[in-house]
Amino acid sequence: MSETNPAPGGPAIDEQAITAAVDAALAAIAAAPDTATLKQVRIDHVGDASVLSTANRAIKDLPKDQKAAAGKLVGQGKGRVQQALAARQGELAAAEEEAALAAETVDMTLPTDRRPRGAAHPLSTLTDRIEDFFVGIGWEIAEGPEAESSWLNFDALNADPEHPSRSLQDSIYLAPEGSGMLLRTQTSPVQVRAMLERGAPLYVACPGTVYRADEIDATHSPVFHQVEGLAIDKGLTMANLVGTLDAFAAHLFGGAPVTRLRPNHFPFTEPSAEMDFRCFSCDARLGLDHDADPECRVCGGTGWIEMGGCGMVHPNVLRAAGVDPEEYQGFAFGLGIERILMLRNSVADMRDMVEGDVRFSQHYGTEI
């Protein structure tokens, strides 16, 4: 390059000036403290009026032989400046974003309960779990009305006309006297309905609300919930009853539970039994060779929890429901859902479940 002989009519493309302009731009870029300043730096050093842009525009007027060298000089200089600008822009933007986010910090421990979530009643949730167990072993869930006919609640279930449970002291009847209708005292009429409607073979569980003329206290309520099971098929035995109860107990209380049957009497089953589950709370749960804790709140020191009645369905019940007892036989059992909840979740007083106090349900949320 020669410092003499500048191009006529245009600024000379002076290597020194270009280098100085580039150096000045790089210095300004490095010194820019924020993106706003950097924006001005960009305008000053590579904007239209800048030395580099002016030089760039001048290239086209240079003599042909100088164009290449000048283009290279200006182009490379401008490229360096642009690269530095982009890098600095990235640095500054990141720092600024970081600062901005830091300024937006909030207290994450503030309460967020503007509209608290509600809750399911634990009896509903437990009933769902029980239903899920039976559905899981291939049974179905049957339902029926709570105001029921005496025939379905008693006669069809082989209850003698004199049976004390029919009395006004035990059962709640619909008016007027002799209506032949009452609030069902058990969910067994649902079993009869299921047999009448679907016939055999049949595997159903019947959860539902039942009514007794009981005084309310810590362990009794005139309105409570039961789940009954009924399996009718060819060749079902008491061993199948035991197997079903074992599986049910394992599902509800976990572990490898032990169940026990004791002879009892019910009109609707023969043979009949009372079913006990081995206590799931104290040492008794470890097996029959382990003694119960005498102070155990769940089993009262006996090692066993009375769960309800069961047995092989009485042939008269099958006949009433239109099932031929010569061809089919089966088993049935019934448990109180409140009782399971009280034992499993340590509910001390049954009244808490039936008075509708929201604090009782709220405690559980929607899972138990």
Added chain:
Amino acid sequence: MPRIPLTWLAEHTTLPEGTGAQQVATDLSRVGLEEEAIFGAQVTGPLVVGRVLELVKEPQKNGKTINWVRVDVGPEHNEDLDDPKDPQPGQERPSRGIICGAHNFVEGDLVVVSLPGTVLPGDFAIAARKTYGHTSDGMICSGDELGLGPDPDGEDGIIVLGRGHAKGLTGEPGDDAIALLGLADEVVEINVTPDRGYCFSMRGVAREYSHATGAAYTDPALAVEVPAASGTGVAVERRDDAPLRGAEGCTRFVALEVTGVDPSAQTPRWMARRLTLAGMRPISLIVDVTNYVMLDLGQPLHAYDAAKLSAPIVVRRARAGEKLTTLDDVERTLDPEDLLITDGADASRVLGLAGVMGGASTEVSASTTDIVLEAATFDPVSVARTARRHRLPSEASKRFERGVDPRLPLIAATRAAQLIVEHGGGTIAREVTDDGTVTDPAPIRLAADAAERLVGIPYTAEQVRGSLEQIGCAVEPDGEDHLVVTPPSWRPDLLLAEDLVEEIARLVGYAEIPSVLPTAPGGRGLTVAQRARRSAQRALAEAGLVEVKVSPFVPADVHDTLRYPADDERRRAVRLLNPLAEDEPLLRTSMLQSLLPTARRNLGRGEESVAIFQRGSVFRASGGGAAPVPAPATRPSEAELAAIAAALPEQTSVLGAVQGGPSGPDSWQGAPEAWGWTDALDLARRAAAAVGAELEVRQREIAPLHPGRGAELRVLTSAGDSVVVGLAGELHPAVIKAFGLPARTAAFELDIEAVIASAPAVVLAAPVPTFPPAKEDFAFVVEESVPASAVEAAILVGAGDLAERVHLFDVFTGEQVGEGRKSLAFAVRLRSAEGTLGAKQIGAVRESIVAAVASAVGGELRA
């Protein structure tokens, strides 16, 4: 329920040495006799016989005189030497020194001493103590202190051997007085199921104990020697002209006379003790013997004062208006169904309620010497009804209503007569009245494999036969694979092969039954409705409502409280015959009837707001009359089932909710919004959406809602009909006031079953076009009375297929739109499935929408 003293039980079966009450209870529960209670030994520790060696009377300042006594309590318990600082009275010998306040004994008497370490009834622990200047090293006991009750001879004081409580007893100093007085007896109270009447006796329970343990058993009924009668005794007539359910009220009546009994004869101590342990009060020899034999054998007995009887004894039903004063001194008006024991001319005098309770007129008294013992077989149904009717659950009725062995009457009467003569003298008449018949249980044909088929255990032939014979059945083979089984007279409950299977199963043991989970053929899971209900409930819980479960019983005035019009369907409530509470005689016809009082209760317990829901049954009387009661054990006809269905109340499950007060706690984010009518609608819609259904809201005046802030909720059925399924809105201020709820409390109720039924079974896919949407806003001015839903519907009509979404985003009233008018602003999103909408197309749709709204509701586009 029967109480079984172990020493009594051991008389009929072998109780291994040291068997406690808990073990007996466990054994009995295995064969089906459940434990009700256990009564342990009443006295523990060193209670011994002592001989009074010295007795010094010491008057005290308080006016009392105490006895300072030296007692020989046997070599094992005596102190060899007196304490030099506190010597005992008289000559120093091995003994103990005791202070005693009673005076009914003298030197030389044998008494009962509780030494330190003894625990008396009432957890009363005896220890040595200093009193009246001497150490009292134990206590000389009275009958009361030992739980034996007051002295039977009326000697108010301590027990002296040979007298009173200890009549006939003697011993040596140091002898165990617990055993001597029978104070160690443990008692098990058992629960007897209705099919096991024979277990209301020591005879029956001992038999069951032997079944449970294999212990030897001797039937006490077989031990009674019944002499041949020389003729008929007192005349008895059994005249039942109105049998209940076809069963004669009295099938057998035994009358046996005993004369010349010493009226002053005492009940032997052991018998009185056993009666007490079994829960009965000793009264007099004759009465106690009848009770004792009843407890032992199970046959209720009654003793009449023969001098007061005027034969013949007639067993008959009561006549209308007849009265009887029973032994409990209550005058009772009799029912024509009551079976009576009567005598006198024309059987006009009522002696007692047969099998339930005797009357006062022929009661044995302190001067009775001649008696007639009654031992009869009464119909269980008749006795049960009479006992229930007169609220008289007597020891006799408890046994008769469960069935008493019909072979017992003569045996029991004879046994009682023998015991009376043994302890009270007199003569048993050689003439015996034994009127009536005994029906033994019918034989049952049993397949040899019946038990295996039902229980699932391969019982051996030996187990089948052995079990049945053990319980008293006669078993005969019938061909290759059947048995003919005749149950014993005391097992009227054994009627079917299944009954016998239970006997085999329980004697071999329920514990032997294996555990086999059956394989069901595979179900269909939860039904659509079952799943949907869960979804709806879950949706409400997630939206902030708490589920409650309250009973369906409501007061009679609830319909007025909720302002139902006179002809409102919800007044068609089911009334209960015997409600739990007189002030809640109806079943709810709406869930709100239950939820509003529950809301009040929660507020009363300190809640500041209420947001509750419940799904449950509501009931409406069908007006279908009484439900028929078809015969048992056979399938009713379709007509009978239809008649039952028609009589039953209409029942459905509904979802109801009440919400009022702040919807959350005070928050740093701003004050919580109050629950209100919009929430009621929104929650109802959420519940419906959760089951896949959509609600239509129509403004209506419906109780119990605010007249201007209530709506009925509708769905479109699968048949295309719009039906009402519920209501939602703000509660009427009067209702809010009646239940003390927060201002503007809102509620909704949905017939959730109908809502579920309206949801499409299958939701078909909607196309998802990818062409850009066009967003257009409109503000229409309409009359105040025009519902927003009508404007929205008109917009949808105008937009036609292009409407993707129509959403109201603003409501404005004010001067600018004019009095009685409002401006409703809608955001409308249009999209075509065929291409990008052009300005011309959009303009056309706008015009179409404006025209549709104008024509449907008279709306004008706001400039």
